[in-house]
Amino acid sequence: MSSDPVRREEQEQKGITRRKFFQWCGWAGFWVAAGASIYSFFRFMKPRALFEPPALFRAGRAEDYPGGTVSEKWKKEQKVWIVHSREGVYALASICTHLACTPNWSEEERLFKCPCHGSVFSLEGDVVAGPAPEPLYRVPVQFTDEGELVVGTGLHGIRLSSQSNKEPKRSSSHYLLRV
């Protein structure tokens, strides 16, 4: 038995006393407020508006990308390659799936090679060698009514579509234009 008189009084009174009830309410309020503060901090750190390039851009006509070529035209601005292979026209994000370095297209080997940790990707974006855990992401491509190519980037499209590099989605009309 505690020698502290308040303590002893509490221990003697079984059940919920008024003191216990208010004590409990006080602490509950404290922890709820503390949790809300932590939540609001994280929410504060996530911006509502981003000042980044738009998530859709017009990339010219399909004829600008002759068969069997990889275009690096948009790599600097939009971080995509536009590839015209036997499959059709598709766009690959020029972001290594390993740690987001920018791979280089090697024309003579016909491979995408990442300088950071040596990942190598095929024309289709599949991992040929190196530590990359996944194929390169494909971003959505579409024709407008006027026959212009519209590519959806902004990493928005890319990160959300991490499924895009897997069959069968990758050969769906959303990611691959048969020309």
Added chain:
Amino acid sequence: MEEEITGTPFEDLPDEAKVGVEEDEVTTFPHLVYKEFLCALAVLILFILLSVFFRAPLEEMADPSLTPNPSKAPWYFVGLQELLVYFDPWIAGVMIPLLIIVGLMLIPYLDTNPDGVEEYTFRKRKLAIITFTVGLALWFILIAIGYYMRGLHWQLYWPWESREMVKNSAEGLRSLPLYGGIVFLSIYFGLGIYLPARLKRGLLEEVGRARYVILMLLFLLMAGVVIKIVLRLTLNVKYILTTPWFNI
């Protein structure tokens, strides 16, 4: 008041005032304060000279479309970057650093040996010193490999090889099948935890059950990093355990 400020030399103090003063105890001023002052001056001079003669690196302005080849992390993280060759990013970049920090923090609670305080001794705490030194050495060896032996595309170059030569990443890496990985890992951790307790009688009682398991887990994880590196270099093993959610 004046009396107190001037004070009496220690030797002249009455004996009862000397009680509690040990033989090798000295006053902090000047013995420690002057050492610190001299040390601070030396360090300041060193850094002023360093800054006058060695310019801090500054490359071209950042260009998101052009990754330098090879691109290296600051030296203290090159060890982690080197591990990225052998492990997926969530292990090399997250789990291993976390385990290192947690493991370091746990050291005083896992080491129950009361000997060897405030002295350099190997004899009294062999196991602790060997483990710590191996870990420390591993960290710096990985840094050295990453810093001096990695060239274009993060490939391994011996010091005598030309850095211009292009090497390709190893192809045809194999992974253990799922059941193989499970068997391998359970044998490794099972035997690793069971055998030492069995072979060295009294060990379990000496350190306590929970402490022993944590200790052995940390040992095995540290050794496991080395084992995976060896498996990759000799047998071309990409993953030991392959599951739909993660690979090890």
Added chain:
Amino acid sequence: MAKFRDWITGTQVWKSIVRHGYPDTRTNRMLTILSNFFLHVHPVTVNERYIRVRHSWCMGGISFLLYIILVVTGILLMFYYRPTIEFAYQDIKDLHFSVAYGDILRNMHRWAGHAMVFTVAAHMAIVFYTGAYKPPREFNWVVGVLLLFLTLFLSFTGYLLPWDQLSYWAVTVGTSMIKAFPLLGSEGPFSRLDGESDIGFLFVGGRTIGQSTLLRFYVLHVAFLPFLISVVMLVHFWRVRKDGKLTKKL
């Protein structure tokens, strides 16, 4: 000369500041420590064995000195550096080539930063090898490991600020690793979060490394982390005293 000195030390002003006589007696030496705010982090007496250079190699002290150097040079650099992707790189160039002594200040900030990582790690190793983490000092070792982590994090956030190729790609790789965090990162195992609500986004402040990343790292580097590490350092020093590092024979 001696007369002049006696006159100075006899004035009311001097006596109001320095509360002890010439430190050639034990009492006055003890009072030197006790009556000085800055020296008071020390105990008044220490064990002669533990203050030998070959015992501690001065690594803890040097780490703290380097931290002071970093704070001073860092504050001075802030007068000329603007954390925007438009100006950051140019301002660093200006520091090197047009600001008087700017070159030396930035060099010193860089080298001291690298050196501090090394000395903190060396301090940890020496504390380990001398068994100085053993009871009753276990918790201070934990605080020390936290300081090592904060030192690394400070150094890493500072790495982005020059906005050159070196910093940009080191931070790209670094933040991608954060994204690989299990559960909390969008690229890690068991991820339930998309790239815009995960822990990596918190650091990057956008979809790619850009203006918001630079600003975030800048604020972390010059305000948030220095404040945090100062508080933890105070705890560390206070516990060195309370756990009896230099006085007690254990």
